[in-house]
Amino acid sequence: MSFTKELRQKANSIWTANHEHAFVQEIGSGTLDIEAFKYYMKQDYLYLIEYARVFALGVVKANDLNTMATFAAYLQSTLHEEMSLHRSYAQRLGITNEELEHTIAAPTTIAYSSYMISEAQKGSLAHLIAAILPCAWSYSEIGKRLATVPGALEHPQYGEWVRMYQDDEFEAIADWLCAKLDELAITLGEAERKQLEDIFLTSSRFEYLFWDMSYQQSHWE
Numbered sequence: 001m002s003f004t005k006e007l008r009q010k011a012n013s014i015w016t017a018n019h020e021h022a023f024v025q026e027i028g029s030g031t032l033d034i035e036a037f038k039y040y041m042k043q044d045y046l047y048l049i050e051y052a053r054v055f056a057l058g059v060v061k062a063n064d065l066n067t068m069a070t071f072a073a074y075l076q077s078t079l080h081e082e083m084s085l086h087r088s089y090a091q092r093l094g095i096t097n098e099e100l101e102h103t104i105a106a107p108t109t110i111a112y113s114s115y116m117i118s119e120a121q122k123g124s125l126a127h128l129i130a131a132i133l134p135c136a137w138s139y140s141e142i143g144k145r146l147a148t149v150p151g152a153l154e155h156p157q158y159g160e161w162v163r164m165y166q167d168d169e170f171e172a173i174a175d176w177l178c179a180k181l182d183e184l185a186i187t188l189g190e191a192e193r194k195q196l197e198d199i200f201l202t203s204s205r206f207e208y209l210f211w212d213m214s215y216q217q218s219h220w221e
């Protein structure tokens, strides 16, 4: 079994909890409270700014031109495709650009994005990928699953979100990161593989906390 398949298996209970989280389920059914979605969109925008920085660090840490170019392409697509989804929702939901960029980051947003940046800065390229892989991969899995829910793709409010994350182009990012991490892991010893596993599991847990924050915190803001 490949290294990333092993990681996916070890994180299975966390990923199942993410799939079953009320926020995710209610995007699929179209019943999510719009205030929770607005809160999520604003926090996620801040998160994505830092996520994009990790791709920039990938350009710096890459040791061949193809890897550099791929990280640069994903930096570009995060800033101009994924974040344009948020800008388009913001416009539709009456959130100004000012509000989007100057929202105060919640503790979970700060903790998750600081964790990713810290692992990316202090570790190797493999550490960097382990920190961001759950972000790219779990969203693709969630998008693909929600796309099978009747009506989810066409829902007037949440359909655009589902269409973005179920897209094959989005899945290609996760596939590429998996292939790169599998390639790098071949030469690593047990101790370093264990570090990568811990990072992957921590980011997976942060994914859960992000859904939960968005579902809960919007009620007590």
Ligand SMILES: Cc1ncc(CN)c(N)n1
Binding pocket: 044, 047, 048, 051, 082, 134, 135, 136, 139, 207, 210
């Ligand atoms: C918190 C979070 N994690 C992952 C993704 C997908 N890039 C996202 N938009 N937000």
